[in-house]
Amino acid sequence: MSHQCHWTEAVDLFLPREAKIVKTAQPTELEKHFTLQMIDGEPVDFQPGQIMELGLLGYGEIPIGFASSPTNPETFDVVVRSVGRVSKAINQLEAGDTLQMRGPLGHGFDLDKLRGHDVLIVAGGIGLCPTRSLINYILDRRDEFNRFVLFYGTREPCLQLFTDDLACWRGMEDVEYFETVDQGDPSWTGNVGVITTLFPKVELGPETRAVICGPPVFYKFVVRELDGIGVPHENIFVDLERRMKCGVGKCGHCQINDKYTCVDGPVFAYSEVEDLGEAF
Secondary structure, three states: OOOHHHHHHHHHHHOOOEEEEEEEEOOOOOEEEEEEEOOOOOOOOOOOOOOEEEEEOOOOEEEOOOOOOOOOOEEEEEEEEEOOOOHHHHHHOOOEEEEEEEEEEEOOOOOOHOOOOOOOEEEEHHHHHHHHHHHHHHHHHHHHHEEEEEEEOOOHHHHHHOHHHHHHHHOOOEEEEEEEEEEOOOOOEEEOOOEEEEEEEEHOOOEEEEEEOOOOHHHHHHHHHHHHHOOHHHHHHEOOOOOOOOOOOOOOOOOOOOEEEEHHHHEEEEEHHOOOOHHH
């Protein structure tokens, strides 16, 4: 019987379900924001930080993280960046069109290690997409967490994602939100500089749980700041959602030494991967 259950679970990973596009938004020239709903009416049971395979018949699949919180199970969000054949085809779709989804896959954030603690999320560029799932989860269950600090950085103001969310976070008392851009424009009145320039603006303690998601060069500088604060590496969590393809640990595209990003991650404690230079 145990063999049968294992087989059923394995097959489910390979069976896509159909999802309808409820609405779309185009925050930047390359990124498109989709809100999806399962056609069978069954909600997707996922954890913040997990991934899915999003597919379009005739084109293939792409691995992508959930960009919404499981606390709102009726729909889920993804943001697709146009970089290849599949993603460009998906980004031609509009409300009413359908996609295939299989998942959730991988390991997300260990929420039990964050609950009851101060939480800092540091997101750079498109790294806000998978962390938005965790951000909204924390905001929806705010009493389960202590202090909540959020850093977000982009190269330019026009590249900011989820601008409605940003406007909301700026005015909220439940989150200490700080943002920066590498290069401003005439309309930008906020901080200009790399994301580490935000650290002096807030006093953090070594008991903080930190979450990092951004471009590869981003991690070592953020970790250096956290080292200065005294945050242990086992309390720093990194989202390495990149280079994935099959989503089930078979193709090897996301292998980092003995770890598969899609199966063992994409969320890791920094202490698990800090000696794997290829990870960053």
